[in-house]
Amino acid sequence: MIEFFINGFLVFLLAIIAVIAIKSIKIFTTVMLAGAYSLISAIIFVSLDAVDVAFTEAAVGAGLSTVLYIAAMKHLPKRENIVNDNSIPALIVCIIVGCLLIWASFDLPTIGDVFSPIHQHVAPYYISNTKADMGIPNLVTSVLASYRGYDTLGETVVIFTAGLGVFLLLGDNSGQSNKDE
């Protein structure tokens, strides 16, 4: 029962933050509210026992992306242009999609259901063999780093490629390439 109230309160906070962020005209306010939104999501992940995800959400969503937005704000005007088009069709589409998503959520297995498909596939193997295979207590690390090492290698390469792309586009190559132009 208490869990229901905590989760309800957190979701209520999320909704309020989202509405204020959409309504606010100052870009700085919106950026700060986006950070707060991530922090509340991180708390929700903690209450779902997903501490690793919560950690990532707090570090990346609330911390780093807020800083990147602030750095990007220097290139933007201080206030948004107010556009007054109360688009009725967009509202209708949003309501229909929202109702469909809520309807679809009735088919989701309840949280912690042992017989849901996700707990029937490879998860039991990881849970019962991590201790014997690696001898480390954190299951998430064992799956991420060893059982699914290829996936993590791919993710690392993706991040590396993103950084390299930004470096090649915006990096300081004033020495040679400018002479060519």
Added chain:
Amino acid sequence: MNRDPILRVCTKIIVSPIILFGLYVQFHGDYGPGGGFQAGVIVAAGFILHSLIFGLSEGRRLVSQNLNVIIMSLGVLLYGGTGLISVYLNSEYLNYSVLAHDHKHGQHLGILLIEFGVGLTVAGVMLILFHLFSSWKGEGK
């Protein structure tokens, strides 16, 4: 650069604990929540805080662009290289069990190494993203 003495002094005090916490998350990823990705982000956040307060040129002096690219490349190389070492020791790619005499120790060592690779890459990429985006002067130049 920010001239506010409170911000400057607080930043000087707080940057090193942030980086220390990043290292803690990095090397305790197999015991507690976190790991290379989160640690990389935290360490990068420490450096970004330093750049925000003391200015981009000061941050560049600390970690130059070339060093930054080297760090993020080293991460991927360390990850891939760990896999190649296990191939060299007559096992599958990224099978860490052969890295030490006991297969548990091998797994432990392998996980530490590849998590460190992930951390290096993530920290380097996040730092270079921040530096390049905030020093970008727009299309007109």
